[in-house]
Amino acid sequence: MKEGYELIYKRPKTLLDKRMHYCPGCFHSTMHKLLMEVVEELDIQDRTVGICPVGCSVFAYDYMDVDMQEAAHGRAAAVATGIKRMLPDRIVFSYQGDGDLAAIGTAETLHACNRGENFTFIFINNGIYGMTGGQMAPTTLENQKTSTSPYGRNSATAGMPMKMAEIVATFEKVYYVERVSCNTPANTRKARKAIKKSFEYQMQSRGTSFIEVASNCPSGWKCTPIESLDWIKDQVLPYYPLGVLKDLGKEEVK
Amino acid sequence: MGEIRLMKGNEALGEAAIRAGLQGYFGYPITPQSEVIEYLAKEEPKYDYVLIQAESEVAAVNMMYGAGGAGGRIMTTTSSPGFSLMQEGVSYLVCTEIPCLFANIVRGGPGLGTIQASQGDYFQATKGGGHGDYNMIVLAPNSVQEMADHTFLGFELADKYRSPVLLLSDGSIGQMMEKVELPDPKPYKPNKPWATVGKPKNRERNILTSLYILSDDMEKKNIHLQAKFEKMEKNEVRFEEYRTEDAEIIITAFGLTSRISKKAVDVGRESGIKLGLFRPITLWPFPKKRIEELASKKEVKFFISVEMNAGQMKEDVMLNVYGKKPVYFFGRFGGIIPTPEEILSAIKSHL
Ligand SMILES: Cc1ncc(C[n+]2csc(CCOP(=O)(O)OP(=O)(O)O)c2C)c(N)n1
Numbered sequence: 001m002k003e004g005y006e007l008i009y010k011r012p013k014t015l016l017d018k019r020m021h022y023c024p025g026c027f028h029s030t031m032h033k034l035l036m037e038v039v040e041e042l043d044i045q046d047r048t049v050g051i052c053p054v055g056c057s058v059f060a061y062d063y064m065d066v067d068m069q070e071a072a073h074g075r076a077a078a079v080a081t082g083i084k085r086m087l088p089d090r091i092v093f094s095y096q097g098d099g100d101l102a103a104i105g106t107a108e109t110l111h112a113c114n115r116g117e118n119f120t121f122i123f124i125n126n127g128i129y130g131m132t133g134g135q136m137a138p139t140t141l142e143n144q145k146t147s148t149s150p151y152g153r154n155s156a157t158a159g160m161p162m163k164m165a166e167i168v169a170t171f172e173k174v175y176y177v178e179r180v181s182c183n184t185p186a187n188t189r190k191a192r193k194a195i196k197k198s199f200e201y202q203m204q205s206r207g208t209s210f211i212e213v214a215s216n217c218p219s220g221w222k223c224t225p226i227e228s229l230d231w232i233k234d235q236v237l238p239y240y241p242l243g244v245l246k247d248l249g250k251e252e253v254k
Numbered sequence: 255m256g257e258i259r260l261m262k263g264n265e266a267l268g269e270a271a272i273r274a275g276l277q278g279y280f281g282y283p284i285t286p287q288s289e290v291i292e293y294l295a296k297e298e299p300k301y302d303y304v305l306i307q308a309e310s311e312v313a314a315v316n317m318m319y320g321a322g323g324a325g326g327r328i329m330t331t332t333s334s335p336g337f338s339l340m341q342e343g344v345s346y347l348v349c350t351e352i353p354c355l356f357a358n359i360v361r362g363g364p365g366l367g368t369i370q371a372s373q374g375d376y377f378q379a380t381k382g383g384g385h386g387d388y389n390m391i392v393l394a395p396n397s398v399q400e401m402a403d404h405t406f407l408g409f410e411l412a413d414k415y416r417s418p419v420l421l422l423s424d425g426s427i428g429q430m431m432e433k434v435e436l437p438d439p440k441p442y443k444p445n446k447p448w449a450t451v452g453k454p455k456n457r458e459r460n461i462l463t464s465l466y467i468l469s470d471d472m473e474k475k476n477i478h479l480q481a482k483f484e485k486m487e488k489n490e491v492r493f494e495e496y497r498t499e500d501a502e503i504i505i506t507a508f509g510l511t512s513r514i515s516k517k518a519v520d521v522g523r524e525s526g527i528k529l530g531l532f533r534p535i536t537l538w539p540f541p542k543k544r545i546e547e548l549a550s551k552k553e554v555k556f557f558i559s560v561e562m563n564a565g566q567m568k569e570d571v572m573l574n575v576y577g578k579k580p581v582y583f584f585g586r587f588g589g590i591i592p593t594p595e596e597i598l599s600a601i602k603s604h605l
Contacts (some may be wrong), residue, residue, distance in 0.1 A: 046454050066459055071319070078314075085317075
């Protein structure tokens with residue numbers, strides 16, 4: 001470090017020093033970093049086990065320096081259940097896309113929430129199937145164009161975009177639900193706080209935490225990273241508002 | 255001597271699993287095997303295994319994947335339609351090399367089928383019901399005693415090869431009550447340095463994945479798996495013979511039909527037909543060499559495969575008889591169990 005300079009931004013040691021395969025501007029990279037920052041801050045690297053899904057983040061284990069299992073498409077919640085029940089004192093997170101968590105894996109998601117499994121869902125909702133080339137997801141916005149809804153999502157036949165955070169918040173044993181984003185520095189800081197809070201709740205065996213990330217997909221949305229931020233602000237957040245949907249910890253404190 | 259009890263096959267399976275050091279069971283009810291989860295649920299307060307009634311067989315197999323990856327000694331049991339649902343998971347478990355025990359207490363199919371016993375899932379069990387090139391050791395018990403013994407053995411083989419093992423039984427063996435001498439409990443001392451339990455400072459992270467995006471890597475993985483399957487073929491072939499020394503006609507049968515065929519051998523011998531029984535205990539690896547030897551014996555005139563399906567194992571018998579002798583078939587479907595008399599009259603039709 002040069003004299004007179006102060007290092008104020010660095011990679012957490014828990015995030016491996018590797019070039020990521022994610023497209024430029026994609027929130028997956030930001031979320032990986034936030035997650036690993038929290039693991040470093042809480043000093044839980046030796047007790048953390050993560051599950052990566054099938055989707056763009058299938059390679060998450062290439063970057064996160066923690067033990068990880070790669071689940072079959074949609075089954076991360078069941079895999080997390082198996083790990084957490086075997087090792088109740090470990091910090092377990094499932095990291096899943098919207099096709100994974102809200103389409104093929106809906107049953108596993110809802111039942112893990114209903115049982116109140118004591119792990120953290122990190123739900124990356126980018127409104128599209130990124131990995132397979134931009135097909136419609138259950139979360140694709142009304143009239144949004146994708147490769148399988150080339151004229152826009154028709155809610156008459158495809159239904160309305162699913163609000164997973166709102167749905168899981170209805171389960172009694174779900175302890176904490178927040179929707180966050182990384183579209184501004186302030187929101188990114190909130191996302192980091194949410195992850196940290198969920199891990200702390202997990203250490204106190206409070207039950208399920210569910211963090212939905214209103215995410216982007218510049219490649220799938222066929223726009224630049226900057227334009228994707230505008231799309232989030234103008235299109236996504238009005239339908240998927242940010243904020244805490246449920247926090248039983250806060251209610252207990254009151 | 256171990257403890258002797260009168261038990262259903264499914265209960266013996268559950269009790270043997272506990273005695274083998276079961277740490278996690280994940281299942282979904284389906285007849286004719288629900289007694290396993292019911293038994294384990296009843297016994298649960300006495301032990302500290304994890305027991306989850308999952309929301310589906312799909313969830314159950316993936317809970318196994320997680321729990322097994324985390325290093326547990328784990329099991330699921332199901333019956334035919336449920337095992338079909340688990341196939342994606344089986345393929346993942348084989349590729350990530352997670353040891354675990356499956357039991358398929360087979361019922362008649364295809365489709366929703368019947369809840370009566372069948373052997374219709376032989377192909378699915380031995381030829382790989384999931385995707386990709388893989389094999390699993392398949393044990394075929396034919397008594398309540400073997401339901402217990404094979405459960406014990408299955409767990410050991412799973413750990414030995416870091417691979418899933420399948421017990422292929424059927425609704426009759428699962429449901430019938432017999433005397434069983436239970437294996438003594440054995441403390442389980444796992445040695446699984448690959449498990450995802452949290453990464454200590456002094457080791458590399460453990461990753462369990464079946465993703466090999468570069469074809470070179472995928473080929474390497476396959477070569478590694480094939481070498482392991484070869485070892486299994488070399489070391490784990492198990493079979494049983496009954497009165498084959500001077501037999502002229504060899505019945506091949508596994509599981510329940512091997513017991514009925516044994517009776518047919520005795521009755522046939524009384525009327526002067528020199529019958530013998532060859533019973534594969536491991537359906538995979540299949541006792542290829544011994545079948546070939548039997549086929550080469552001068553006095554052996556033909557084989558007849560007796561099964562509760564359309565002749566699925568018959569194909570493996572034929573493959574190893576190498577056309578040296580005729581291979582006939584007798585079978586019943588759909589939950590119907592053949593009688594020794596039916597088997598004998600089928601044999602007589604070829605004399
Ligand atoms: C059983 C199965 N069906 C389909 C696929 C193909 N597939 C791979 S990723 C994916 C969609 C992923 O989308 P999402 O979960 O939204 O994650 P993203 O890639 O957008 O991060 C699909 C359908 C698969 N691998 N397995």
